[in-house]
Amino acid sequence: MGKLAVVCAVGAGVLLAGCQAVNTTSGGAVGIERKQYMFSMLSSQQVDQMYAQSYQQTVSEANSKGALDKTSANAKRLQAIANRLIAQAPVFRPDAAQWNWEVNLVKSDELNANCGPGGKIIFYSGIIDQLKLSDDEIAAIMGHEIAHALREHGRESMSKAYGVEIAKQGAGALLGLGQDSLQLADTVVNYSLTLPNSRSNENEADLIGLELAARAGYNPNAAITLWQKMAKESQDAPPEFMSTHPASSSRIAALQAAIPKVLPLYEQAPKT
Structure with a gap:
């Protein structure tokens, strides 16, 4: 039993609310089938x-x-790329078609981008300008970030964080809606949305993002050039994006191994 499963088991006993084993998305061509453990009291x-x-x-x-x-021009590029990727999201989970998706570009030197729970996408201009990203490379980043949202990695981390806090504090803090409960919720949100994703979560986001981009008509090989740029950029002063998305030779190798699975999807996809 994994650490999260153990935490859920402990938390379930404390809260009298169980932990659900779910798979938030279909496996796709890349074959993501890992079961995830979510507290039932913490809904999507x-x-x-x-x-x-x-x-x-x-x-x-x-x-x-x-x-x-x-x-x-970059804001328009970003929206156009997002539209194509979002159209493919229901392949992995049909309910994503009803999400209230949003896309925003912020003028900042920060090298960062994110897609939070429920389809809230934000890019900072620095990551586009300083890395001189092509549309295909923007799609690689955005697909990766959308994949985190589709897989509900944030909720999964929050479930783990709740379990840790429950084990420390007991059930009292969560049995009502008092100040203790609100403070705990705030702690959990900050914990789960700012700490690095696990290696398994990053791998899932890489693979699903690769497939999303390919289905949307973006060259999956751009994921390789993207992470090569990221690795070069992080040699001196790692950008914010790299604090939660570390580049590595093993990551690039895994992407290279998966590209043949999604190339047929890219070749069949419309390119506009």
Whole structure:
């Protein structure tokens, strides 16, 4: 039994609310079949709402500073690429067709990008400009980030974080909606959305993202050039993106091994 399963088992006993073994997405051509353990008391809708509030705050702050970019060529590129990728998301989970997807570009030197729970995408201009990303490479990043959202890796991390906090504090903090409960929820959100993803989660996002991009008509080989650029960029001062998405030779090798599985999808896909 994995660590998360153990945590869930302990948490279930404390909370009288079990842990569900689920697979949030279909396997796709890349064959992602790992079962995930989620606290039943922590629904997808709750996580989406928590993240949506944080996302809207980020967007609002950028807008108030004049940093929200809706009109540049890059903003239009980003939206067009997102539209194509989002159209393929239901291949992995049909309910993604009903998500309230959002795409925003923030003018900043920061080398970062993210797609949070529920389909909230944000890119910082620095990652596009400084790495001189092609459309295919942007699709590789965005596909990877969308894959994290489709697989609900944030909710999975939150389930683990809840289990850890429950084991420390007992059931009392979560049995009501008092201040203790609210503080705990805040701790869990920060914990789960800022710490690096596990190696298995990163591998899943790499593979599903690769397939999403290929199905959307973007060259999957761009994932290799992207991570090569990332590895070179991180040699001196690692960018923010690399703190949660470390590049490595093994990652590139795994992507190279998976490309033959998705190339036929790319060849069959419309390119506009």
